[in-house]
Amino acid sequence: MSNPEQTSASAVLTIDLGAICDNWRTLKAKVGGVECAAVVKADAYGLGAAKVGPALYRAGCRHFFVAHLNEAIALRPVLPGDAALYVLHGIHPDSERDFVTHGVVPVLNSLVQVKAWGKLARERGVRLPAVLQVDTGMARLGLGCEELETLAEAPGMLSEIDLRLIMSHLVSAENQAEVINDLQLARFRAALARLPKARASLANSSGIFLGRDYHFDLVRPGAALYGVAPIAGMPNPVRPVIKLEGRVIQTRWIAAGNAVGYSHTWTAPRRSRIATVAVGYCLPLVGNVSMDTVTLDVTDVPAHELAEGTLITLADDALHVDKIASRAGTIGYEVLTRLGNRYLRSYIND
Numbered sequence: 001m002s003n004p005e006q007t008s009a010s011a012v013l014t015i016d017l018g019a020i021c022d023n024w025r026t027l028k029a030k031v032g033g034v035e036c037a038a039v040v041k042a043d044a045y046g047l048g049a050a051k052v053g054p055a056l057y058r059a060g061c062r063h064f065f066v067a068h069l070n071e072a073i074a075l076r077p078v079l080p081g082d083a084a085l086y087v088l089h090g091i092h093p094d095s096e097r098d099f100v101t102h103g104v105v106p107v108l109n110s111l112v113q114v115k116a117w118g119k120l121a122r123e124r125g126v127r128l129p130a131v132l133q134v135d136t137g138m139a140r141l142g143l144g145c146e147e148l149e150t151l152a153e154a155p156g157m158l159s160e161i162d163l164r165l166i167m168s169h170l171v172s173a174e175n176q177a178e179v180i181n182d183l184q185l186a187r188f189r190a191a192l193a194r195l196p197k198a199r200a201s202l203a204n205s206s207g208i209f210l211g212r213d214y215h216f217d218l219v220r221p222g223a224a225l226y227g228v229a230p231i232a233g234m235p236n237p238v239r240p241v242i243k244l245e246g247r248v249i250q251t252r253w254i255a256a257g258n259a260v261g262y263s264h265t266w267t268a269p270r271r272s273r274i275a276t277v278a279v280g281y282c283l284p285l286v287g288n289v290s291m292d293t294v295t296l297d298v299t300d301v302p303a304h305e306l307a308e309g310t311l312i313t314l315a316d317d318a319l320h321v322d323k324i325a326s327r328a329g330t331i332g333y334e335v336l337t338r339l340g341n342r343y344l345r346s347y348i349n350d
Ligand SMILES: *Cc1c(COP(=O)(O)O)cnc(C)c1O
Pocket: 039, 041, 088, 168, 169, 203, 204, 205, 206, 220, 221, 222, 223, 224
C-alpha cells in the first residue's frame, strides 16, 4: 500500500463508492422509470453519509432519506439544493422551525404532526412540503387506521401542506412468500384511495424485488446499496462494498491446555499459534473479543503468511457481510452499522 497513513494504520476499512453507485444503478434499472431514492440513515449504514450522499448525487440520485433531523442538517451542506432530504422520524414541537430553516422535508407520522406542520405553514403564509406516512402493518411509525379515517374525513387538514409523497414501510419484504406483503400492498392502496392524490412510495430494498406493483412512484433502498442481499435465499444482485483489514500485531505459540483472552473462554486443544489482530468489537469470532483486538487460531496458516505487521482481510467480496452476519446470528445491516468509526477509512472509486 502506498498511502503512508495506511502503511501505519492498524486496521483499514475500504469503502467502494463506485460499487455503491453501481448498486444504485442496478436498483434503478430494476424499477424502470420509477424514481430511485437512497436511504442514508445511520450514517449511510455506518459507511459515511457525507461521502456516500454526494457520490450517489453524482450518479443521479435526487432523493435522500435519513432518520433524524440532525443527520439531515449535517448532510444538507454537502448535497446540492435540488437534492430532497427527508427525515423519517418526523417533527417534534421544538424542531419544526429547523426543518424550514434547513430546507429539510419531514415525514409526518401522526395527526398531531400533520396539525403542527399545517399550523406552521399558516403562520408563515406558505405551503410547507411534507411526506405523509401511513402504517400498513409495521406498527412502528405512521398514521394508524383511525387517524387515517379522521384525515380522510377532513382532508382540509392537508390544505397548507405540499404533499410530496405518501409512504408506508414493509415488514418482511425479504421473504417473498410472506402473505403480509400482499396484505400491506392492499392496505396501502386502500389508504391512497382515501387520501388526496399524491405520489406514493412503499418499497425498501427488498420490496423492489416483489415486482412492479410494489414500486409506485419512488422506491427507498438502503441496505442493498451497501451490498446486503435483498432477497432471502436468492443470488445477490448487488456488488459487495466493503473490505476490512486488520494488522497482525503479534503472533505466539501456546501449549495445549492454555487459554486465551479475557475470561479464558477458549482453551487450545493442541499446541497452537495465536495471532493478535488489531480489530475490535465488531466481528463475530470465537472466544472473547477485546476492545481493539481479536485473537485468531492460525496454527494451520503458513508462518510466512502471517508475519507481524501483515494486514489480513477480515471481510471482503469472499467473506461477505451477509455471511459474517449469518455466522454471528444477526443481519448484514448490523454488521455494517457496528463497524464503527475506529478504523482508518479509505474511500475508493469515487
Ligand atoms: C430503513 C428504511 C428503508 C430502507 O430499508 P432497507 O431494507 O435498508 O432497504 C426504507 N424505508 C424506511 C421507512 C426505512 O426506515
